[in-house]
Each structure stands twice: as C-alpha cells, then as structure tokens.
Amino acid sequence: MSGNIVTPSSRTRTTRTTRTTCTTCTPSRAARGLGLKRGEFDLAVHLGHIRTVPDEGGGGRRVPRAEVDRLCAGEGFPETLRKRVETVGTREGAGLLDVSVGRFTRLARLGVVVPVKFYLNRYRAVVWLYLAEELQQFAADENNASLLSGRTPPGLREQLKEGLDVRARNWRVRHLGFLRRQSAGHPWAQAAAVASLLDPARLAEIVQDPYERTHLSRFLPKPMAYGAPDSPTAQVAERILRAADPDEIAWYRADLEQAVSAARAAQPAPRPAPASAPALGTTRPQRPPAAPGAPHQHPPFVERRRPRGLLGRLCRRNA
Structure with missing residues (x-):
C-alpha cells in the first residue's frame, strides 16, 4: 500500500492549523495591511494597540484578520495609528x-x-x-x-x-507590562515575564526547585538580541534588560515569588513519576534448594574442544 497515512491526530492538527491560517495572518502581512513599518507594527503590539494571538501550529504570534479590519475601519486611519506609534x-x-x-x-x-x-x-x-x-x-x-x-x-x-x-528602570517597567499582556493570563508565563528581568543566577536563587525552574524556563520570552553573545554591545544591552539596583531587584524578587506561588497552585510543574516498588510475587526466581540427603548436582559438563594441528600436538605432548 503506497501513499501517506493520515492519522486522526495529524488530521485534527492539520484542520486546526488551516482554520487558524484562514482567520489570522502573519505580523508582516498585517503590517503591510495597516500601512506600518515593521518596527512601528511591533511597537503598536508592544503598547497594546494591536491584538495578537499565539499560533496553534507552534509558530510565532499571529494577528486576527478581524483585528486588522477593526483598525482599518477606525477614524482617521492610517494617520491616527501612525501617530500613536511615532x-x-x-x-x-x-x-x-x-x-x-x-x-x-x-x-x-x-x-x-x-x-x-x-x-x-x-x-x-x-x-x-x-x-x-x-x-x-x-x-x-x-x-x-x-x-x-x-x-x-x-x-x-x-x-x-x-x-x-531611571530611564532604564522605567523602560523595564514598561516592558514588563508588555510581556504580561502577551502571556494571556497563563500563570507560568506571567511568572516568566518577571523572571526575564532577573539574571539567571538570581533566578536560581529565588526559584530553588529544579523542576519548577525548568518548567518556568519554557515560558521565558525570546530574548532580544543586541550584537553577538558576550560582545561589548551585548554587555551594554544586558545592563538595560536586567534589573540592577538592589531595591528594584527586591521588588521583582517579591513579585516573582508571588507569581510562582500562584502558578504552583493553579498548575504544578510536571515532575517525573516516582519509581514503583516491585509487586508481591514478582521477585527474581531462584534455584530451588536441594532436598536433604540428595547428591549435590554439579553443572553439566561441557567438553572442551582441543586445538588441532601443531598446537594440538604440543598440548598433548606436555599433558
């Protein structure tokens, strides 16, 4: 039998992806439809002027076509929208x-x-x-x-x-608001938004449970790239992206502890199943003991094959 076999799960996934593609569009396509440059579009999303939804197919975020239609029908479009992101x-x-x-x-x-x-x-x-x-x-x-x-x-x-x-500090507060809006109320994503403003060492100190820390890292927003990793440019940007002042760190620490506690109560982090003890009657079989007075049974004798040729004659001569 030839051809591709479509399982029920793959058929459902394909149908869901097709439906999402029909009702949403990519950010680039939405930006063109709204007459915005990509940077202006990203800022509009950042400020909450444009609503986006997660891609059910596992990709990045998408824009509902109804959202594009709503903005296009707004008064003064497109000048009004451009002024809001200037x-x-x-x-x-x-x-x-x-x-x-x-x-x-x-x-x-x-x-x-x-x-x-x-x-x-x-x-x-x-x-x-x-x-x-x-x-x-x-x-x-x-x-x-x-x-x-x-x-x-x-x-x-x-x-x-x-x-x-406080320019960098105020920018972080504004950026945190954007990340929280993007989390769509998911408890672990809400906690990850706060965690993204703390350096990894500080995060490990606050969230000490390794399973919770691993689960939290799955929801961390994609970091903004500024130059090659560990380059001078990246180091300068790192000082803006991460909280630095002790009082600011203390504020985010308390916020993160509260967010993780709420996420733990709503949806505990997955953990490996505990190892189960062997059931009764499933112990390793052992050789039954010999009856009293019975002769001891040796393992069956296995005749060893003697070597042939010159080596065999030397072995028999020395025997």
Whole structure:
C-alpha cells in the first residue's frame, strides 16, 4: 500500500492549523495591511494597540484578520495609528516640549518622561526613544509648566548630582507590562515575564526547585538580541534588560515569588513519576534448594574442544 497515512491526530492538527491560517495572518502581512513599518507594527503590539494571538501550529504570534479590519475601519486611519506609534529622540523630544536638550535629558533621568524604546548606535551608546504623543500631552498639561521652565527644585538637583538615572528602570517597567499582556493570563508565563528581568543566577536563587525552574524556563520570552553573545554591545544591552539596583531587584524578587506561588497552585510543574516498588510475587526466581540427603548436582559438563594441528600436538605432548 503506497501513499501517506493520515492519522486522526495529524488530521485534527492539520484542520486546526488551516482554520487558524484562514482567520489570522502573519505580523508582516498585517503590517503591510495597516500601512506600518515593521518596527512601528511591533511597537503598536508592544503598547497594546494591536491584538495578537499565539499560533496553534507552534509558530510565532499571529494577528486576527478581524483585528486588522477593526483598525482599518477606525477614524482617521492610517494617520491616527501612525501617530500613536511615532517615536522621537532626545533632540526632537526637547523640541516638542520647547526646552533645551539638557533640560529634557534631566527630565528623563528623573523619570518625568519615560522612554518606550532604545537602541545602541555604532559607538555602543544607548539612544532612548520616546512617544511623541505622550510628550505632546505632557507639554499641554498646565501642571507640568514648572518642570519646563525655571530652576530645577533643589531636591531633584541633588539626586541628579548623585547620578540618578531611571530611564532604564522605567523602560523595564514598561516592558514588563508588555510581556504580561502577551502571556494571556497563563500563570507560568506571567511568572516568566518577571523572571526575564532577573539574571539567571538570581533566578536560581529565588526559584530553588529544579523542576519548577525548568518548567518556568519554557515560558521565558525570546530574548532580544543586541550584537553577538558576550560582545561589548551585548554587555551594554544586558545592563538595560536586567534589573540592577538592589531595591528594584527586591521588588521583582517579591513579585516573582508571588507569581510562582500562584502558578504552583493553579498548575504544578510536571515532575517525573516516582519509581514503583516491585509487586508481591514478582521477585527474581531462584534455584530451588536441594532436598536433604540428595547428591549435590554439579553443572553439566561441557567438553572442551582441543586445538588441532601443531598446537594440538604440543598440548598433548606436555599433558
């Protein structure tokens, strides 16, 4: 009999994948349909403007076609969507706030304005990007007027002199929100979102059970790559991707412990089945003891074949 045999399980899997493909599309296709560059599309997903779903076929995330239709039918499309993901650097951001570049940098270091993205330039310097829409809203709020003009309050000036810079910390908080949205409420994925902000050594210290740690690692989000592993560029990015300050680490530690406890209660980590003891009557068979007075039985004699030829004649001569 020739041909491919389709089992019920493979037929079900194929049907499910086909149905998912018909109702969803890849991120690249969705970006083209929405008139966005891929970076703009990824940021829109990051901010929760575009809903994605996991691929039932085991691939990456996909975009429901109904979501694309909803966005296309929105008022002011596509300009409205593009404005929501427009980013600016420090110089452009200072222009939106009508302040000097130095003042804008101080506001960012103090956490008054929060970056949404970053990248490393060819000099391995960190370039922070901010949402233009957020900066415009900040400038329009009259309560922020004192921060945009006049002298910086003495307390804030002292913090800046001591080296305060919460840009990376605020970015991590924002990134954690994105990872939690992507987890779709799965308890172990929720815990993995927090775990991704801690270095592996710290994670092993917090989650000491090896089976829980292994299960947790299956849900860790794919790490963002910046240069070759262990390269200077990757090391700079690592300092942004991982929590560093003791108080921040303590906060994430408590958050992770609580998340793992909730995941353990909802869905315990898989463990190997315990080794079962042999059942009664299944012990290894032994030779029955000889009856009293019976002659001892030796193993059956096996005649050894003598070598032939010259070697055989020498053996018989020496016997």
